[in-house]
Amino acid sequence: MTDVTTTTVAYRPRRMRRFVRWFVSDIRGAISLTFLLLLAVISILAPWISPYDPVAQDVNAALAPMSAEHWLGADDLGRDTLSRLIYGGVASLYASFLAVAIAVLIGVPVGILAGYLGGWVDTMISRVIDSFLSFPAIVLAIAVTGALGIGLTNGMISVGIVFAPQLARLVRARTLVVRHELYVDAARCFGGSTGRILWRHVLPNAIQPVIVQVTLLLAAALLAEASLSFLGLGIQPPDPSWGAMLARAYQNMEIAPEQMYPPGLAILFTALAYNTLGESLRAALDPTMKRN
Amino acid sequence: MLNAARLHIIGRRLLQAIPVVVLSTFIVFGLLKLVPGDVAVTLAGDNASEQRIAEIRELYGLNQPFLLQYGSWLAKAVQGDLSNSLVSNEAVLTSIQRCLPHTLLIVALALFTALLIGVPLGIAAATKPGSWIDSIVMAIASLGVAVPNFWLGMLLVAFFSLQLNWLPATGAVAFTKDPWASLSHAILPALALASGGVAEVARQLRSSLVEILSSQQVRTLHAKGLPPSSILWRHGLKNVSVNLLTVISLLANRMLAATVVVEAVFAIPGMGGLIVNAAMHRDFPVVQGVVFTMVLIVVSLNLLTDILYSVLDPRIAT
Numbered sequence: 001m002t003d004v005t006t007t008t009v010a011y012r013p014r015r016m017r018r019f020v021r022w023f024v025s026d027i028r029g030a031i032s033l034t035f036l037l038l039l040a041v042i043s044i045l046a047p048w049i050s051p052y053d054p055v056a057q058d059v060n061a062a063l064a065p066m067s068a069e070h071w072l073g074a075d076d077l078g079r080d081t082l083s084r085l086i087y088g089g090v091a092s093l094y095a096s097f098l099a100v101a102i103a104v105l106i107g108v109p110v111g112i113l114a115g116y117l118g119g120w121v122d123t124m125i126s127r128v129i130d131s132f133l134s135f136p137a138i139v140l141a142i143a144v145t146g147a148l149g150i151g152l153t154n155g156m157i158s159v160g161i162v163f164a165p166q167l168a169r170l171v172r173a174r175t176l177v178v179r180h181e182l183y184v185d186a187a188r189c190f191g192g193s194t195g196r197i198l199w200r201h202v203l204p205n206a207i208q209p210v211i212v213q214v215t216l217l218l219a220a221a222l223l224a225e226a227s228l229s230f231l232g233l234g235i236q237p238p239d240p241s242w243g244a245m246l247a248r249a250y251q252n253m254e255i256a257p258e259q260m261y262p263p264g265l266a267i268l269f270t271a272l273a274y275n276t277l278g279e280s281l282r283a284a285l286d287p288t289m290k291r292n
Numbered sequence: 293m294l295n296a297a298r299l300h301i302i303g304r305r306l307l308q309a310i311p312v313v314v315l316s317t318f319i320v321f322g323l324l325k326l327v328p329g330d331v332a333v334t335l336a337g338d339n340a341s342e343q344r345i346a347e348i349r350e351l352y353g354l355n356q357p358f359l360l361q362y363g364s365w366l367a368k369a370v371q372g373d374l375s376n377s378l379v380s381n382e383a384v385l386t387s388i389q390r391c392l393p394h395t396l397l398i399v400a401l402a403l404f405t406a407l408l409i410g411v412p413l414g415i416a417a418a419t420k421p422g423s424w425i426d427s428i429v430m431a432i433a434s435l436g437v438a439v440p441n442f443w444l445g446m447l448l449v450a451f452f453s454l455q456l457n458w459l460p461a462t463g464a465v466a467f468t469k470d471p472w473a474s475l476s477h478a479i480l481p482a483l484a485l486a487s488g489g490v491a492e493v494a495r496q497l498r499s500s501l502v503e504i505l506s507s508q509q510v511r512t513l514h515a516k517g518l519p520p521s522s523i524l525w526r527h528g529l530k531n532v533s534v535n536l537l538t539v540i541s542l543l544a545n546r547m548l549a550a551t552v553v554v555e556a557v558f559a560i561p562g563m564g565g566l567i568v569n570a571a572m573h574r575d576f577p578v579v580q581g582v583v584f585t586m587v588l589i590v591v592s593l594n595l596l597t598d599i600l601y602s603v604l605d606p607r608i609a610t
Contacts (some may be wrong), residue, residue, distance in 0.1 A: 131315035134590045135583070136549030139567060140320070143579045146571030147324045219438065226440050227553040231568050243440075250446050250557070257450050264443040271438035 022284050029280025032273040039270060043090045052080035054087040055238040065258070072262050075245070076252050084240040085262050091241040092270070095156045095234070096221035100214055102160025107167030108210060112198055114168065115175025115206075125168070132165040137220075138227055145233045152235040155228040156221070163217050170213055174206040181205070208285050215278035219271040226267050242267050298602060305598050309591045314366070320583045321362045324576050365580070374581040379573050384581035387566055392585065394464045395555070395562035397474065399547045401482035402489060406543060409486070410493025411536075417494065418501035419524065429494055436491030441550045445484035445557040452480060462559040481558045485550055489543045496539045500532040534605050541597040545590050 023030045042049065051071070058078035066073050072081035114125035132140075137159070144158035145151075178184065179202060187197050228234035229243030237244070242263040249260035349355045353364065368375065374384035417429035453461035459480055465473040504510060505528055513523050552564030559565075563582055570578035 127311060128315060128319075131312045131319060134312055134316055134545075134587055134594065136545060136552075136586050136590065138549045138552055139583060139586055142552065142567055142571045143320055143583055144323050146574055146579055147576075150572065223440055227442065227550075230442055230553060231556055233568065233571060246440075246443060246446065253446065253450060254454060257454075260443070260446055260450070264440065264446070267440050267443065268435075268438055271440075272434060275434065275438055 022280075026280050026284065028276050029284070032277040032280065035269065035273045036277065039089060039093065039273075042086060043093055046086050046090050050083040050086045052083040054079065054083045054240050056080075065256070073256065073259060075248050075259060076256075079238075079240075081245075081259065081262055084245055085242070085266060088240040088242045088245055088263065089266065089270075091152065091235055091239065092222055092225055092243075092267075095152055095225035095241070096218050098153065099156040099159040099163060099221040099224065100217050102157055103163035103167055103217060104210070104214060106161065106164035108171050108203075108207075110164070111168035111171025112175050112202060112206065115172040116179050116194075116198060116202060122172070126172070129165040129169050129172075132162070133169070135162065137162045138224055141224060141228065142231070142233060145228065150233050150236070152225070152229070152239075152241070155234045156225060159221055159224045159228075163221065166217070167210060167213060170209050171206055174209055175202055178202050178205045212278050212282045212285065215274055215281060219274035219278070222267065222271050222274065298599070301602055302595075302599055305595050309595055313587060313591055316587045317366065317369070317580070317584055318362060320580060321365065322358075324580065325358060369581075369584060374584065375577045377570075377578050378575045379570075379578075384577050387578065388563070388581055388585055391562050391566045393466065394560050395548075395551055395564065397467055397478050398481045398485060398551055398554070398560070398562070399544065401475075401478050402485035402547050402551075403540065403544060405482055405486040406489025406493050407540070410490040411497060413490070413494040414497025414501065415524070415529075417498040418505065418528075419520075421498075421502050426498075429498065433491040433495045436487045436489075436494075439487050441484050441487060442553045442557045444487050445481060445554050448480045448484055449557070464558075464560040464562070477558075477560075481551075481554050481560060484557070485547055485554050488550070489547065492539055492543060493536070496535055497532060500535040501528055504528050504531050534601060537597055537600055537604065541593050544593050548586055548589065 023033075056079065058074070060078065064074040064078070072085065074080055075084070110125060114122045114129075140162050141155060141158040144161065145155045148154040148158065184197060184201050187201050192200070225234055225241065226243030226246070229241045230247045232247065235241040235244050245263040246260060246267075249256070249263065252259060353361055356364075365375070372385060374388070376383055377387065380387075413429045413432065417426040420426055449461045452458050460477050461480075464477050467474040505524075510523060510527060513527060514520075551562065552567065554560075555562045555564035556568065563586070567579060567582040569575070570582065
């Protein structure tokens, strides 16, 4: 626990060295991080590296098998699957980051306030958190999407709202521990305002489990996006996302079954990478699990 | 089983569950009121006269204050009146009664499958931590969490239904009508739904079993000369049953959510299809009714779990 304070003041070179040491020692975490960075680079470079326009239709290529022209084949409207996979990645990454960002923006402040203030504020917030946690997540997302209007951004806002209580509960528990630490008492004795104490002392020391949880939530958000788009409540045609591609491929399963592998595997590997990275971070950040 | 102390616990838990149900339905009711545009105008259809819109507003109580609308909805809901669908005009309760059995069958079967596969995997991994069996089980667990349920469902249909022709690809049959046909329709969806559960059960069971098997208490049992199998069954598994219960109630919640998408793959007329359709047509009474039912199920499951905790572990008396 005392170790935590030193990490917040650690200077750059040492941090870099620690990162390199972690990267070399944790092969699975390293592979996951590399995969995700690669995915990010591909998404940024999408307009330049994608071989075709992802929404351009070509009747002659409808349900084409894998070939030199269409590396991963084409869907029933003759749209190049590889190009759609690349652009679908952009949509899926945007969606998962949007949902998690909303969850963090709502969950972290609420959790810190509940944990730090205690009393009736805490009781009330905890009740609301409990209520939210008793929703099956995607069901609420569907309900809210129906209300806000169908679309990827609305869908992911609702997913973010559903995820927020998980973060709030985590941060609240951590804040309950941190607020009784000596350095928080010291800051209060020196006349620090509540806002300053929360921002400078409580937040940095309560944030570690959040980093791990955020990584895991990214995987959950990715799967939620795929589910919503598969149901037709997420991204709208003709724009591609991995979930929407699966829905399309499923309709043509009997003619071109191979079309459902690229998007499915993309979702699987990306979710796997987030989860593995999350577990690695947990092991690296948790002082009780530190190996020599 | 049911002594005074335990009844007292059950009563208190029931009381604690009420605000959760009220709050969560209130949240959904509030969120649905965020709808851009006037619901009454939408309901009245194109080219409706002002008078018609006013009539509809009166009919659905849309001109009342928000809290009053919620209050009257809740008062009716607890009496079993979830009002009527805006699209088909069928009573929401009737739709739910028709759809819920299909969903419950799949979720129950999926939970059963998750335990049937997950428990042996977890035990196999825990008895030899660090071995190749352990590595394989953990790899399966990682894959099981990351694989999208509905994609797995598609793969299962492609293989078992289209290629081998063993099981029906889509649809559902009521269990009361024909149990066998009903089960054969439910097996593939349940398998697709169970993947995450298998992973979760195996992982949790492994970590808590490893902890217990390396404890002082178990070392003493070894020293006493007890055979490893009886240590595992009599002392190990008995101690992890509480953890397993937590996982099961968590899984039930998660599967109720995931089944929405899996039902779409298998074209099952369950709660998933009901809410997705309703959300697309902005049929709010149905959306609200489905959410209410799901929350009731989750809350009752949590209640049941709490009660079982106190049965399994007498130390828990709160």
